[in-house]
Amino acid sequence: MVTKSEEEQLNRLEAQVDNAGGGAWEYLCLVRKLKVRRPDKVLKHGLAILNDSKKRSALGTEEWTLCEQVAVAAMDCQSLDVAKDCIKVLRKRFPDSKRVGRLEGMLLEAKGLWAEAEKAYSSFLEDNPFDQVIHKRRVALAKAQGNITTAIECLNKYLDTFMADHDAWRELAEIYVSLQMYKQAAFCYEELILSQPTNPLHHLAYADVLYTIGGLENLQAAKKYYASTINLTGGKNRRALFGVCLCTSAIGQLSKGRNKEDKDSPELQSLAVAALEKDYKQRAPGKLPLLTSALKSLRVSS
Amino acid sequence: MGSGELRYEIAQNAYIKLVLHALKHKAAAVNGVLLGRLSDRGDAVEVLDAVPLFHSHLGLLPNLEISLLLIEEYYGSKGMSIVGYFHANERYDDTELGGIARNIGDHIFRYFPQAAVLLLDNKKLEALSNGKDRSPVMQLYTRDSSKNWKLVSSDGSNRLITKEPTANVVLLDYMTSEKWQNVVDFDDHLDDISKDWLNPDLFK
Numbered sequence: 001m002v003t004k005s006e007e008e009q010l011n012r013l014e015a016q017v018d019n020a021g022g023g024a025w026e027y028l029c030l031v032r033k034l035k036v037r038r039p040d041k042v043l044k045h046g047l048a049i050l051n052d053s054k055k056r057s058a059l060g061t062e063e064w065t066l067c068e069q070v071a072v073a074a075m076d077c078q079s080l081d082v083a084k085d086c087i088k089v090l091r092k093r094f095p096d097s098k099r100v101g102r103l104e105g106m107l108l109e110a111k112g113l114w115a116e117a118e119k120a121y122s123s124f125l126e127d128n129p130f131d132q133v134i135h136k137r138r139v140a141l142a143k144a145q146g147n148i149t150t151a152i153e154c155l156n157k158y159l160d161t162f163m164a165d166h167d168a169w170r171e172l173a174e175i176y177v178s179l180q181m182y183k184q185a186a187f188c189y190e191e192l193i194l195s196q197p198t199n200p201l202h203h204l205a206y207a208d209v210l211y212t213i214g215g216l217e218n219l220q221a222a223k224k225y226y227a228s229t230i231n232l233t234g235g236k237n238r239r240a241l242f243g244v245c246l247c248t249s250a251i252g253q254l255s256k257g258r259n260k261e262d263k264d265s266p267e268l269q270s271l272a273v274a275a276l277e278k279d280y281k282q283r284a285p286g287k288l289p290l291l292t293s294a295l296k297s298l299r300v301s302s
Numbered sequence: 303m304g305s306g307e308l309r310y311e312i313a314q315n316a317y318i319k320l321v322l323h324a325l326k327h328k329a330a331a332v333n334g335v336l337l338g339r340l341s342d343r344g345d346a347v348e349v350l351d352a353v354p355l356f357h358s359h360l361g362l363l364p365n366l367e368i369s370l371l372l373i374e375e376y377y378g379s380k381g382m383s384i385v386g387y388f389h390a391n392e393r394y395d396d397t398e399l400g401g402i403a404r405n406i407g408d409h410i411f412r413y414f415p416q417a418a419v420l421l422l423d424n425k426k427l428e429a430l431s432n433g434k435d436r437s438p439v440m441q442l443y444t445r446d447s448s449k450n451w452k453l454v455s456s457d458g459s460n461r462l463i464t465k466e467p468t469a470n471v472v473l474l475d476y477m478t479s480e481k482w483q484n485v486v487d488f489d490d491h492l493d494d495i496s497k498d499w500l501n502p503d504l505f506k
Contacts, residue, residue, distance in 0.1 A: 004493075037329065146396060177361040178331070178392075180401050205359070212363040239492050242368045284495040287372075294371045 001201065002034050010034060017045055024049060025059070032069055039076035046070035047082065064090060071103055075110040083107055098124065102133060109137070114145055132162055139171070151175060166192060173205065182213045200232035200240075207243055216254050223247035227268060235275055244272040249298040269299075307461075309346040310386075310418050310442060312336070314466040315505055316352035317438060318473050319485065323354035324390035324422050326482040330357045333406070334487070335370070336386035337377045340416060347385050347416050348465075351377070353499055354487035360389075361402045369488040369499075376500070385414050388440070390422035397423075399443055404451050411445055419443040419451055420462070430474055438464050439473075 002010075013027040024045040031038055046066055049055045056063055071086035087107060090100045101124065108117035118141060124134045135158045142151035155172045162168065173188035189206035196202060207225035210218040226243035233240065248269040273295050280288045320334050333356055338349040353373055356365060374384060387410055389403040399421055407419040419442075426439040442454040442462040454461050464470070476482075484504055486497045 144393070146393060174359070177359055178400075178402070180361050180405070182361075208359065208362040208364050212361070238495060239365065242492075243364050246364050246367055280495060284498070287495070287498075290372055290375050294368075294375045297371065297375075 002036060006034055010036065014038070014041060017041075028066065028069060032065075037076070039073040042069060042073035043077050043079060043082070046073060050086075064093060068099070068103065072106065075106055078110065080107070080110055083110065098128070098131075102137070105134075105137060109141055109144065114141060117141055130161075132158075132165065135162075136168065143175075148175065148179065163191075164195065166196060173209075177209070182209050185209050186213070198232060200229045200237060203229040203232065204237065204240055204243070207240070211243065211247060211250070214250075216251065219247050219251050219254065223251065223268070230272070238276065238279065241272045241276050241279075244268055245276075245295060245298050307345075308416055308444070309460075310349065310462045311341075311346050311465050312349040312420075312438060312462070313338075313351065314464055314469040314472060316349050317440075317464050317469050318476060319354060319501060319504065320352050320388045320390075320420075321422070321427065321439060321473055322476060322482040323357075323485045323487055325477065326485050327357040329392070331360055331392040332357045332390045332487070333360050333403070334388040335373060335384050335410070336388060336418070336420070337373070337382045338385045339382055340385075347418065349385060349418075350382060352388065354485060354501075356489045357487060358489060365488065365492065366406070368492075383414055384410055385416070386410065386418040386420060388420045388422070391424075394424045397421075397441075399451055399453075407443070407445075407451055415445075417445070418462075430470060430477075433471075433474070436464070436467055436470055438462055438469070 010027075010030055013023055013030060016022070017024045017027045018041075028042060028046055028049075031042055047070055049059070050063075050066060050070060059066060067086045067090050071083045071090070074080070074083035074086065084107065087100065087103050090097070090103065094100050101120070105117050105120040105124070108114075108120060118138070121134050121138050121141070124131060128134075135154070139151050139154045139158065142148070142154055152172070152175060155168060155175070159165065159168055159172065169188050169192050173185045173192075176182070176185035176188065186206065186209045189202055189209060192199070192202040193206060203225045207222040207229065210222035210225065223244060226240045226247060229237055229240035230244070235241070248266070276291060276295070277288065280291050316336065316338075323334060324332050326332075332354065334352050334354040336349045337351040337353065338347060340346075341348055353369075355369055359365070370384065377383065387403065387407050389399070389406075391398070391400065399419065403419055403421065407417065411417045420438075420440040421443065423439050423441050426435065426437075429435065430439060437456060437460060440462065441456070443451040444454055446452045456462070466472075481504075484501075486499055486501055488499050490497045491499045
């Protein structure tokens with residue numbers, strides 16, 4: 001997960017390198033640090049450095065890290081020959097390396113040789129059953145073949161042991177959402193909120209899932225989590241602001257005819273509306289009238 | 303009137319926008335809505351525009367509801383309504399119309415009974431550079447009498463066509479120039495509202 005300013009910095013660097021303004025190495029380091037997926041750029045600029053013997057030797061031992069990064073990017077872009085060459089070079093330099101072995105496994109995956117990849121990963125895990133990366137590659141392998149149930153099983157088993165792996169919880173939640181298994185997704189987000197209670201994105205995702213499941217209790221809970229997202233982000237998260245409006249409207253619809261004491265104070269709703277309108281006025285004034293009439297249609301007539 | 307022999311005619315810009323959106327997010331599933339209206343003679347659905355929606359968490363309701371609200375508000379004033387849904391699966395060889403696409407399709411069908419669901423055809427998209435095919439790189443699904451979304455076979459009658467026959471040529475051109483970088487979807491808009499989901503300058 002990347003912050004807005006990190007993404008802006010990355011995009012700036014990327015534009016600079018694309019326009020031959022230099023900074024390729026910093027760009028590649030930043031991509032590695034932020035763990036973002038920009039395979040075509042990494043391949044292009046990384047290969048340019050590797051193919052230039054002067055630039056390459058200037059890297060010193062970082063040359064191998066770059067080789068690995070380019071290999072993965074090449075596989076992502078299906079440039080399998082490039083990947084093969086990089087891995088060969090790495091294998092020569094590090095003949096007993098498990099890290100290179102992982103890359104070789106990934107290459108099997110990229111070629112679609114699922115059974116061979118599975119065999120490779122299984123044998124790795126025999127030697128080292130706690131290799132987290134290999135465990136996760138097995139999940140990726142299942143997912144790539146479309147065996148989503150297997151992927152879920154593997155991921156659940158992985159999380160039994162490595163329950164502090166937030167990325168894995170998020171991946172599992174996203175898989176559940178894509179299968180419309182919302183209650184299971186909710187459980188994942190609950191785990192994430194427990195372990196990272198100040199991360200607003202977990203609150204937001206949880207609220208979204210609760211809203212999707214529906215029902216009065218879930219809508220009321222969703223509203224609370226949208227509110228906590230707004231709290232944690234200083235009111236800047238638009239999705240949460242919209243979420244509050246949607247919840248209030250839906251709760252109002254559901255409580256029509258029920259006793260009016262269930263309706264909580266309308267202040268949160270009006271504050272959210274005001275915040276959204278202010279934001280649009282400042283940054284997207286052309287869309288403001290659209291927003292206002294859309295929000296009006298959401299306000300349940302009390 | 304059901305969608306028995308209805309034709310679906312998609313404007314070039316709408317078509318290209320949706321494909322470029324899918325190309326921008328190659329590793330994810332993406333979706334979008336189709337805007338347009340029934341033709342005057344009632345024999346075709348004219349898809350005049352499209353809005354790319356999301357590239358993450360497609361199965362969650364809140365953002366979908368907000369986007370549809372704003373989209374209906376805007377296009378309603380232009381005499382268009384939501385006439386269909388576009389979906390591109392995450393994986394290359396996944397050719398199934400999944401649950402999320404069907405559910406959203408069902409919702410749109412309730413308001414527009416001639417609604418269509420379009421699924422990106424990855425193999426056709428890949429073969430585009432052979433330059434021979436004029437048919438859209440999408441599969442057409444319509445609701446049958448048993449309330450299921452059924453694939454409309456593309457052999458024989460062409461029930462899904464692009465309005466401009468050169469659409470694929472233009473699309474290929476944009477793909478070469480990596481135009482997909484400039485596509486803005488609703489996810490992008492929610493992250494930064496100064497980004498316009500109407501993509502007014504995309505084809506300028």
